[in-house]
Amino acid sequence: MSVSSVKNEIQQLGRRWHKLIFLCNRNYQFDSNIPITDSFEKINVNLVLSEELIHISQKNYPLHVEDILQNVIIDTNQTYLLQHIDILFDPVLQVHPVRLLENISKNYKLIVEWPGKYEDGRLVYAEYGHPEYFTCNEFEGKVFLK
Numbered sequence: 001m002s003v004s005s006v007k008n009e010i011q012q013l014g015r016r017w018h019k020l021i022f023l024c025n026r027n028y029q030f031d032s033n034i035p036i037t038d039s040f041e042k043i044n045v046n047l048v049l050s051e052e053l054i055h056i057s058q059k060n061y062p063l064h065v066e067d068i069l070q071n072v073i074i075d076t077n078q079t080y081l082l083q084h085i086d087i088l089f090d091p092v093l094q095v096h097p098v099r100l101l102e103n104i105s106k107n108y109k110l111i112v113e114w115p116g117k118y119e120d121g122r123l124v125y126a127e128y129g130h131p132e133y134f135t136c137n138e139f140e141g142k143v144f145l146k
Contacts, residue, residue: 020105020141
């Protein structure tokens with residue numbers, strides 16, 4: 001991934017309908033040392049959701065996930081770096097992770113550390129057969145491979 005190309009895309013985010021960038025590693029392991037010098041507000045999605053969902057009935061999780069994230073993503077001038085998003089793939093939440101991120105990215109600039117891989121035009125999380133297996137080939141936003 002070229003630092004200048006990522007920086008250029010980040011500068012252009014505000015001009016797009018979906019202000020969304022996925023950072024993917026060619027391997028499954030993601031190294032969170034992003035080669036970008038700009039400052040972003042980092043959000044640990046696992047931490048934010050798990051702290052708030054503990055107070056909500058499991059059957060109501062799908063109704064609250066987006067609202068919980070919207071409570072921490074509040075500044076339209078800020079660029080948010082979403083890290084540790086693995087919780088979004090938990091079947092109990094009953095959310096489509098990419099659609100959720102796309103919806104939020106209509107109003108907020110998001111850079112997402114994708115915890116899976118990008119291959120053949122698809123974002124993939126987990127291995128086929130795993131309960132959290134997820135794949136999406138139709139999505140908005142840009143993908144950068146590291």
